[in-house]
Amino acid sequence: MGYRVIIKEKNIYILQILDEINWKEEKIYFKIKSEDMIEFKSFKLKEPNRLVFDIYNCILIEKGEISPKISGIKTVRYSQYSTEPYVVRIVLEFSKDFLEPQLKLDKGQIILNFSKEEKAEKTLENKLVDIKFMKDEKKLSFNLFFDLPFTYTKGILRDPERIFFDFPSTTVSNTNTLIIDENPVEKIRFGFPSLNPKVLRVVFDLYTSSITYEEVFTNTLKIDFPIIDKKESSKKEKGGNHLIIIDPGHGGNDPGAIYSNIFEKDLNLQVSIKLAKVLRESGYNVILLREKDETLSLDDRVNLVKNYLQNNSFIDKAIFLSIHANAALSPEVKGIEIFYATDFSFPLAKTISEVLSKYYSVRTLRQGKFYILSRIPIPGVIIEMGFLSNNEERVLITSEEFQNSFVEKIKEAIEKLI
Numbered sequence: 001m002g003y004r005v006i007i008k009e010k011n012i013y014i015l016q017i018l019d020e021i022n023w024k025e026e027k028i029y030f031k032i033k034s035e036d037m038i039e040f041k042s043f044k045l046k047e048p049n050r051l052v053f054d055i056y057n058c059i060l061i062e063k064g065e066i067s068p069k070i071s072g073i074k075t076v077r078y079s080q081y082s083t084e085p086y087v088v089r090i091v092l093e094f095s096k097d098f099l100e101p102q103l104k105l106d107k108g109q110i111i112l113n114f115s116k117e118e119k120a121e122k123t124l125e126n127k128l129v130d131i132k133f134m135k136d137e138k139k140l141s142f143n144l145f146f147d148l149p150f151t152y153t154k155g156i157l158r159d160p161e162r163i164f165f166d167f168p169s170t171t172v173s174n175t176n177t178l179i180i181d182e183n184p185v186e187k188i189r190f191g192f193p194s195l196n197p198k199v200l201r202v203v204f205d206l207y208t209s210s211i212t213y214e215e216v217f218t219n220t221l222k223i224d225f226p227i228i229d230k231k232e233s234s235k236k237e238k239g240g241n242h243l244i245i246i247d248p249g250h251g252g253n254d255p256g257a258i259y260s261n262i263f264e265k266d267l268n269l270q271v272s273i274k275l276a277k278v279l280r281e282s283g284y285n286v287i288l289l290r291e292k293d294e295t296l297s298l299d300d301r302v303n304l305v306k307n308y309l310q311n312n313s314f315i316d317k318a319i320f321l322s323i324h325a326n327a328a329l330s331p332e333v334k335g336i337e338i339f340y341a342t343d344f345s346f347p348l349a350k351t352i353s354e355v356l357s358k359y360y361s362v363r364t365l366r367q368g369k370f371y372i373l374s375r376i377p378i379p380g381v382i383i384e385m386g387f388l389s390n391n392e393e394r395v396l397i398t399s400e401e402f403q404n405s406f407v408e409k410i411k412e413a414i415e416k417l418i
């Protein structure tokens with residue numbers, strides 16, 4: 001069997017190799033040289049209609065594209081989507097409508113069958129066999145166990161608040177409502193919005209609006225509902241439909257600015273975690289693009305933002321804050337710098353600058369062609385907290401006291417806007 005072993009930063013990765021993608025008649029084959037379990041998830045994207053497969057612990061010899069002569073399929077592209085973790089992404093772009101292939105795993109191959117006739121002959125029906133849930137202080141998690149690998153789409157309904165998941169060609173043994181009564185989920189209901197083709201809908205009835213994060217294992221879907229403190233959320237109900245995405249700058253291979261043994265990436269993460277905490281305590285939905293010291297490329301960050309927005313379509317307003325620290329050749333240079341790219345980010349940048357100016361010295365508020373900021377569809381800013389190369393500021397921004405008050409000031413600015 002073909003595996004590749006990669007040793008990186010003292011970690012050993014044993015990876016499967018995707019060495020061929022081809023098609024024959026109305027089937028597309030992803031050939032992975034492995035008889036082990038293949039861990040992947042698939043999801044849909046719109047405009048244009050695409051079906052995406054992310055294959056975990058997998059590498060690719062070479063990226064590429066094929067155009068199978070299967071009606072309704074425009075192209076199939078594949079590339080190494082990330083190396084931390086190792087994910088190969090395969091994107092099927094449809095020429096018009098979504099197609100629902102029949103999915104089969106067979107001896108290291110994922111086979112997508114687009115043939116309609118064969119599908120009618122032997123419809124491989126999946127089954128939702130069990131649901132388990134657990135709760136910790138941060139989230140309420142559900143595991144949905146299926147007989148076979150599955151695909152799903154997610155939707156949000158309002159008044160009352162509901163989040164549903166649709167599973168094509170799937171059945172369930174028991175359609176009785178499950179009473180959960182754990183914030184934010186009141187109960188789970190089952191239904192079949194379409195019988196031909198058959199679709200199982202699993203509806204989470206919610207006490208309050210919430211977002212979900214999903215993780216896909218071969219036959220299991222894990223759905224997490226982040227828990228927002230009850231008393232805080234009632235105090236600030238308006239935080240519910242807003243999302244604040246925090247990007248702790250740099251990380252992993254990329255340390256950012258360095259001053260003796262102080263790495264910018266660590267400082268950015270410390271402050272970002274503090275900021276996430278105070279915002280969550282005020283009832284905001286917050287996502288941190290990284291929660292540990294890991295490498296994320298600028299493109300990874302752009303894609304993460306887009307995915308979060310796509311997967312949480314009920315969000316009314318989202319903002320993006322990228323946290324950095326500066327360094328300059330001259331030790332004299334100091335002050336906070338705030339950058340933005342798109343015109344619609346100006347109110348955010350200006351408000352943060354105004355609020356921070358009340359407490360600290362803001363040196364720069366400037367528009368520029370910043371990579372992430374100019375590629376995301378929501379208002380975003382880079383906040384440079386100060387200069388590590390300036391003795392005074394270095395002592396300040398590495399202190400808990402400053403960091404704690406700095407994040408409170410950013411919160412103050414956000415509350416003015418949202």
Ligand SMILES: [Zn+2]
Pocket residue numbers: 249250256257264324325
């Ligand atoms: Zn930086």
